[in-house]
Amino acid sequence: MTFSYCPRCGARLVSRTLxxxxxxxxxxxxxxxxxxxxxxxVCVLALNPSGEGLFVTxxxxxxxxxxxxxxxxxxxxxxxxxxxVREETGLTFLNGRLLATHWYRRDGVLMHLILGRxxxxxxxxxxxxxxxxxxxxxxAAPRVDPSSTGVxxxxxxxxxxxxxxxxxxxxxxxxx
Ligand SMILES: [Zn+2]
Numbered sequence: 001m002t003f004s005y006c007p008r009c010g011a012r013l014v015s016r017t018l019x020x021x022x023x024x025x026x027x028x029x030x031x032x033x034x035x036x037x038x039x040x041x042v043c044v045l046a047l048n049p050s051g052e053g054l055f056v057t058x059x060x061x062x063x064x065x066x067x068x069x070x071x072x073x074x075x076x077x078x079x080x081x082x083x084x085v086r087e088e089t090g091l092t093f094l095n096g097r098l099l100a101t102h103w104y105r106r107d108g109v110l111m112h113l114i115l116g117r118x119x120x121x122x123x124x125x126x127x128x129x130x131x132x133x134x135x136x137x138x139x140a141a142p143r144v145d146p147s148s149t150g151v152x153x154x155x156x157x158x159x160x161x162x163x164x165x166x167x168x169x170x171x172x173x174x175x176x
Contacts, residue, residue: 063145077112089123
């Protein structure tokens with residue numbers, strides 16, 4: 001999102017050259033640059049004790065999806081992951097670890113790719129989902145739509161067995 005008017009005082013912004021940033025919309029009244037903004041979100045892969053991943057399906061997105069959602073102001077990406085897994089499936093997400101960030105070109109969103117685990121339990125899909133279920137990672141990958149680049153990136157980052165074992169065994173507890 002590029003600003004034309006100052007979100008604080010409503011004045012029309014002018015273009016100003018700011019060092020290495022180049023031309024940036026600038027409010028002369030507030031003496032403040034308004035850089036382009038974009039949403040931040042999480043994409044979460046939760047492994048169960050058998051090493052299967054928690055996948056979901058949605059009406060408007062083709063193929064398999066992962067739990068995902070926008071980061072709320074004041075939240076860390078790891079906290080968003082815990083909240084979204086609970087809201088979307090009713091399960092408790094543990095041991096979440098940020099593996100990488102991914103620019104999701106389709107939606108203009110910065111995705112935080114988070115891997116963690118859930119304990120035994122049956123996922124109950126929220127109203128915004130059609131299904132929520134566990135599936136071996138190798139079976140899931142071919143069923144992900146190519147436009148879901150964040151999901152594919154997270155699956156690829158998770159391919160190492162040693163990483164999966166470490167997450168499932170819960171050696172590193174970053175979330176309570
Ligand atoms: Zn202003």
